[in-house]
Amino acid sequence: MERYFITYSEWVNFLGKKSQQSELMAPVLSGSFLHYQKCQGEELKQVVWSQVRPVQPVKFFFFPYHEEILPGLSEQSPRVILGVTACDLAGLQVLDRIFAQSDFKDPNYQKRRERTLIISGDCYAPIDVCFCEKVGLQPYPEKGFDLNVSALEGGFLLEVGSEKGRNFLSELTGLSEASEEQLHQQAKMRNKAKETVLQFNQPFNFPSDLPNKIQPLLLAEEWKEVWQKCVQCGSCNFICPSCACFFLEDQSRGESFEKARTWDACLFPGYARMASGVSPRPHLYERYRNRLACKYVYLPGNFGLVGCTGCGRCIDGCAGRIDKRKVLTKIFGKNPNSVIYEPAKHL
Amino acid sequence: MNQPNIYEPIRATVEEVIQETPTIKTVVVVPEKPFSFLAGQFAFLTVPGVGEAPFTPSSPPSRKEKTDFTVMKTGKVTEAIHRLKSGDQVGLRGPYGRAYPLKDFEGREVLLVGGGVGLAPLRSLFYALMEQVEKYNRILFCCGAKTPDDYLYKDEVFTEWQSLCACQRLNFRLTVDKKDENWQYQEGVVTCTLDNIDFDVSTAVAAVCGPPIMMKFTTVKLLQLGFRDENIYLSMERKMYCGVGHCRHCLIGTRFVCKDGPVLTFAEIKNEPDAWA
Numbered sequence: 328m329e330r331y332f333i334t335y336s337e338w339v340n341f342l343g344k345k346s347q348q349s350e351l352m353a354p355v356l357s358g359s360f361l362h363y364q365k366c367q368g369e370e371l372k373q374v375v376w377s378q379v380r381p382v383q384p385v386k387f388f389f390f391p392y393h394e395e396i397l398p399g400l401s402e403q404s405p406r407v408i409l410g411v412t413a414c415d416l417a418g419l420q421v422l423d424r425i426f427a428q429s430d431f432k433d434p435n436y437q438k439r440r441e442r443t444l445i446i447s448g449d450c451y452a453p454i455d456v457c458f459c460e461k462v463g464l465q466p467y468p469e470k471g472f473d474l475n476v477s478a479l480e481g482g483f484l485l486e487v488g489s490e491k492g493r494n495f496l497s498e499l500t501g502l503s504e505a506s507e508e509q510l511h512q513q514a515k516m517r518n519k520a521k522e523t524v525l526q527f528n529q530p531f532n533f534p535s536d537l538p539n540k541i542q543p544l545l546l547a548e549e550w551k552e553v554w555q556k557c558v559q560c561g562s563c564n565f566i567c568p569s570c571a572c573f574f575l576e577d578q579s580r581g582e583s584f585e586k587a588r589t590w591d592a593c594l595f596p597g598y599a600r601m602a603s604g605v606s607p608r609p610h611l612y613e614r615y616r617n618r619l620a621c622k623y624v625y626l627p628g629n630f631g632l633v634g635c636t637g638c639g640r641c642i643d644g645c646a647g648r649i650d651k652r653k654v655l656t657k658i659f660g661k662n663p664n665s666v667i668y669e670p671a672k673h674l
Numbered sequence: 675m676n677q678p679n680i681y682e683p684i685r686a687t688v689e690e691v692i693q694e695t696p697t698i699k700t701v702v703v704v705p706e707k708p709f710s711f712l713a714g715q716f717a718f719l720t721v722p723g724v725g726e727a728p729f730t731p732s733s734p735p736s737r738k739e740k741t742d743f744t745v746m747k748t749g750k751v752t753e754a755i756h757r758l759k760s761g762d763q764v765g766l767r768g769p770y771g772r773a774y775p776l777k778d779f780e781g782r783e784v785l786l787v788g789g790g791v792g793l794a795p796l797r798s799l800f801y802a803l804m805e806q807v808e809k810y811n812r813i814l815f816c817c818g819a820k821t822p823d824d825y826l827y828k829d830e831v832f833t834e835w836q837s838l839c840a841c842q843r844l845n846f847r848l849t850v851d852k853k854d855e856n857w858q859y860q861e862g863v864v865t866c867t868l869d870n871i872d873f874d875v876s877t878a879v880a881a882v883c884g885p886p887i888m889m890k891f892t893t894v895k896l897l898q899l900g901f902r903d904e905n906i907y908l909s910m911e912r913k914m915y916c917g918v919g920h921c922r923h924c925l926i927g928t929r930f931v932c933k934d935g936p937v938l939t940f941a942e943i944k945n946e947p948d949a950w951a
Contacts, residue, residue: 396679396681397679397681397682398679399679425919425920426920429918429919429920430918430919430933431680431918431919431920432680433680433920434679434680434681545947546947571920571922572921572922572923573915573916573920573921574915574921574923575681575726575915575916575921576725577720577721577722577723577724577725577726579722579723580723582722582763583722584682584683584720584722584765586681588915591921591923593922598913598923599912599913599923600913601911601912601913601951602727602748602749602751602752603748603885605886605951606951607912607926607948607949607950607951608948613947613948616947617948620927620947621922621925624927624928625925625927625928628927628928629919629928629930
């Protein structure tokens, strides 16, 4: 992998120039949280580097809350997203599988994806809800980026992840290769972040190969207890980097066919309810279980990727203060072998 | 870059609307562009300005020039479909999903079990089977409805199809939940017609379509009779928006009713916690 070192001022100046050709979105402190904001020129000095993931996942840029899908988007101008964390890259990979790499391609998603350059960033400061380590990820990007940026003393370590990323840097002449010392510094910061995540998650006990382990537990009685503080607000769905359920509405005028799509949440009672009024998941505990089953069993089954990226937003955003890690600990507290699945039960 | 939008329907014109029962109509539509499907696949019927809903066509798949959709009035879109008149413009999007594996049915006994509006997709399958009837060992079509008046396709079921029985390996068993004075067939729910079936259940296949409760009890009955899990084909009903495996509303476990279904075998769904609605 190509790795370069660039000083802080060189990098910020370079991005300032780039912001005249492309729309630059970057994490900026707003109140006490990080949010993506459009940055230009001098504003780039406010960008926060190598910290925890911003409040909203990058999904917002590719799959907005509400949009017209028929007719689809026209051509899009180029955009650069800075500071995308590993957990969000993993979420984006799930969306790619759903919308861009399946048999049917989503027109809007593809256009937005093609116009976007992803500059990811390390996360040196995980917070207490983070659990990337527990779902097989690291607090630093390993794949899926065009460029990755790790903050070092006085500058940044740039890693090239794609041709698109290499081209982006082409106007930067005289980039110096990262030194052993700089690589060592990066490794040190990364290890520290990893340790922090592990420390935060010491109280929780569930296996890291969740997909295989949780499936036999889907009929465990514990599911009937763990959901009880859920107020079915759907915030965990909406804030999740890999939740991508939507409903479609016709909005044609006259004789044309026009369609809009809006996010949907599987916790809502109407989500799976059919015209007859019958729902396969009439109880909230079934819908709560379904959300977790989707992340750990159904998405891996459909696309080979675990849906949960350990970003912890669903814990942060939960109105009922449900900690998914506690739920999983409780579900796995039971000996998996004691749950015997009998299909006849629900016939 | 200019790929066709996956949500763009084909424009179609309503040719005829047939009132089947007090709550069910068959809409015959003529698409502007060629539209063909295989038995078991489904399509979205759009009423401009109202919305679209998924239906399995009820016409023979070999009839390409026009397609029938038999629709029960249950919600916003189906009410709008019931208001359609000949000459009205609609949209067709599809076909989607997996067809019945008719090749696998060859040489076997085939049981069709339909309840109420569930007869609609089975009519399409029935015509597809009849086109190559010599390939199947035997065909038994069991139909049920609440009352004789609730039967779909009355001319076909009671007259045309009955006349086919004489010369071919075909039989019908008809029942209603509640009979009237003119009813000359069985009385009772559709599972009653499955008693005394002399099929070789180790190889026979069954295609079931009807309301969720009927499918559930028919499955129980078929399992009791000894049908194999993988030989019970169920037309699954789920909320559905996109039809292409994106919106995730129709998932039963890891199976998309839109892409892997709408017909799934019992073997494919039996281990899922919320397989039955």
